[in-house]
Amino acid sequence: MISLYMAGNSWAHRMPARAKLLSLFAVSLLVIPFNTLWFSALMLAVVVVLYASLGKRGLEKLKAVRPLLWMMGIIFIVHVVLGDIEQGAIAVLRLLAMVLLANFISITTHMEALMDAVEPLFWPLRVFGLSSRRMSLAVALVIRFVPVLLAVYASLQEAYKARTTRSNSWRLLAPFALHAIKMTDHVAEALIARGGADGFDR
Template sequence: MLNGLDIEGNSPLHRLPVRGKLILLFTTAILLLLISDLRILAPAMALAALLYLSTGIGLGEAFRRTRFVLFTVLLVALANYLFHSLHEALVVFCRLSALVLLAAAVTATTGISAFMDEITRLITPLERFGFVRAADVSLAVGLVIRFVPEIFARYGEIADAHRARGLRVRPLTVLVPLIILTLKDADTIAMAIDARGFRRH
């Protein structure tokens, strides 16, 4: 298994408390969704990229971690260009790219256990009213963050296996086995969680 997405460092974002990072991410997301001015969105995207690189992550690794999501953002922007306008496409691209890069910066500077502990503390008041179970929510978030790099690595392994056999790498031929293997892993993890009684505490 791979480690999580966090990397060691001493950047300002590393030193910021987890709650501060979550508040920063949440507040920025709301502001970006309310703004449609490219004179603000374009610099915001550039600032998010600089913040991400300031964590100490290499340029190649930074691109590898975000390329799939940014490609999806590009497709969404292209759809907006086809059905709306170039301005709308650029707004969507800058807005979503800034959010993706900022979220990547937060996950690169925060350990999984710290994420889970903070989410548990934030959701505990809702648990008292019976709306959610804080431990279950934090466990779900931790598992998602933990296995994102594992899924990316498996995607690369399947693509390499295709190339080794002389087969053309196509999204459908890679995604189908990737989904099947991911679902098998999910079943295994669920059984391990139940065997340890986490969801009964």
């Protein structure tokens, strides 16, 4: 859920969602035994080619990985400190490739198709009275509100910076949480106004 759906009609968009998810599953299992540097690099290269096949907009979506780079940095440094530079490089390349591959699926698969594809996995939850309809609503809400919450945080940062000249502080966390909670009230209201999570009586 790092990146968002990219409208389009490429080969990847047309591929069935379930096939994409199963391929991702298969690839993530298959890479485990191949613990070499050249293989990991090759895999990352293949993933980048997949993005390139979507055109210029596709390549731009590679940026999705940017927020994770510091984490990759730490993983690499830990390996260097432990004296295993090669293993560090393999770990980082492999992580990048897998994250980007998963992200590739989220940018080329419509949320609804994705939900339909994984719906059978939610069937056991029916025992607890959770409908798959509610699950897909929940997923939609997450995808929808991540950017909204990021915008809220940015506006708090702006207000803070306007008076302190510093752009970030732990002090923003409490107001951010309050804004988020207030927002859930508004969204719940909007949902209720159109019949609530279960809809109108059929």
